[in-house]
Amino acid sequence: MRPTNEELRGVPEAFRGRAKEFPKRRVFELMLESRVLEERLIKMSHSSDGYFWIGGPGEEAFNTPLGLLVNKGQGLDHDYLHLHYRSSAILTAMGMPMIDAIRQMASRATDPFTGGRNFINHFAKREWNVVPGSSTIETQYAIAPGTALAQRRHGGEGITIVNGGDAGTAEGDFATCLNWSSRPGRELPILIIVTNNQWGISTPYDQVQGCQYIAQRGAPFGIRWDTLNGNDPEACWNTLSEVTAYIRETRRPFVLEAFVSRLHGHSSSSGAARINDELDCLADFEARLVAEGVLKEGEAAALRHRLEAQALADLETVRQEPEPDPNSIFDHTFA
Numbered sequence: 088m089r090p091t092n093e094e095l096r097g098v099p100e101a102f103r104g105r106a107k108e109f110p111k112r113r114v115f116e117l118m119l120e121s122r123v124l125e126e127r128l129i130k131m132s133h134s135s136d137g138y139f140w141i142g143g144p145g146e147e148a149f150n151t152p153l154g155l156l157v158n159k160g161q162g163l164d165h166d167y168l169h170l171h172y173r174s175s176a177i178l179t180a181m182g183m184p185m186i187d188a189i190r191q192m193a194s195r196a197t198d199p200f201t202g203g204r205n206f207i208n209h210f211a212k213r214e215w216n217v218v219p220g221s222s223t224i225e226t227q228y229a230i231a232p233g234t235a236l237a238q239r240r241h242g243g244e245g246i247t248i249v250n251g252g253d254a255g256t257a258e259g260d261f262a263t264c265l266n267w268s269s270r271p272g273r274e275l276p277i278l279i280i281v282t283n284n285q286w287g288i289s290t291p292y293d294q295v296q297g298c299q300y301i302a303q304r305g306a307p308f309g310i311r312w313d314t315l316n317g318n319d320p321e322a323c324w325n326t327l328s329e330v331t332a333y334i335r336e337t338r339r340p341f342v343l344e345a346f347v348s349r350l351h352g353h354s355s356s357s358g359a360a361r362i363n364d365e366l367d368c369l370a371d372f373e374a375r376l377v378a379e380g381v382l383k384e385g386e387a388a389a390l391r392h393r394l395e396a397q398a399l400a401d402l403e404t405v406r407q408e409p410e411p412d413p414n415s416i417f418d419h420t421f422a
């Protein structure tokens with residue numbers, strides 16, 4: 088008898104309560120840094136310091152704990168990341184300095200991810216197993232089982248992490264990922280994440296998806312699954328700690344769906360205006376930390392001011408840096 092959908096929900100009992108103490112102050116500082124960075128990048132798209140913006144404001148409460156929990160490094164003993172374009176807070180939490188994203192936004196040769204040749208928030212970093220991100224949505228889900236399969240053969244505790252949006256899961260690559268991750272006896276150590284912001288550019292979730300939860304689609308494949316409030320950083324820290332422990336130890340897949348906000352329009356193509364009727368995880372968390380006495384009144388504003396000044400100084404530096412040499416246009420092009 089196969090387990091029912093509900094029996095597959097969440098991690099087994101043995102993995103509950105695995106989270107270390109929630110580093111709330113650190114998480115807040117990183118969430119704020121990521122937000123300030125994205126706001127600077129949006130301004131760059133308006134001031135012609137960059138051409139196109141797409142990014143992650145509204146996903147910081149989920150992505151920051153995730154970035155802190157990644158086993159960062161190069162090779163099969165570390166985690167592999169197959170990310171989509173709203174993942175900046177993951178990179179910030181892993182240690183990316185703001186200036187590196189600003190370099191990519193400004194299409195500078197100094198962009199460490201793509202040498203100024205790809206869109207903003209399309210990361211690639213061999214030293215951290217960050218696999219090159221693609222603008223074609225969802226292809227990452229079909230590719231990710233490859234590194235997970237290598238990790239299954241290799242052994243150890245390294246896992247593969249893949250994320251993407253809700254609308255993209257309507258494409259076949261998502262089903263490919265579920266299938267390859269769950270072949271009986273050959274299950275893969277992979278965390279399959281969907282950040283559900285209820286939108287695919289301008290198409291609402293309810294007009295596309297007949298299922299209640301996308302993550303539930305793991306159940307027919309025998310994959311454990313769960314949903315969580317992606318606007319609550321502590322819930323994300325706890326759940327991600329448990330889920331990653333489960334995958335590391337059992338070498339089995341897990342589908343996790345996080346409900347998040349989209350705090351700016353889809354991309355600069357639609358203007359990227361601030362959206363005020365969705366919950367802002369950063370403002371929410373700040374209010375909580377002030378109420379708890381973790382942050383003093385005005386402390387967050389002072390930190391924001393310092394980070395904004397740093398981002399602006401970084402932009403001044405980047406403006407002086409060279410654009411890519413036209414002769415390098417075909418470098419790293421394979422067809």
Ligand SMILES: Cc1ncc(C[n+]2csc(CCOP(=O)(O)OP(=O)(O)O)c2C)c(N)n1
Binds near residue numbers: 223255284287288
């Ligand atoms: C294969 C492919 N089809 C269509 C597009 C155009 N496109 C870019 S983003 C997007 C919506 C994606 O929505 P979702 O997966 O929910 O992620 P979100 O942007 O909301 O985080 C679409 C249709 C694309 N980039 N690639």
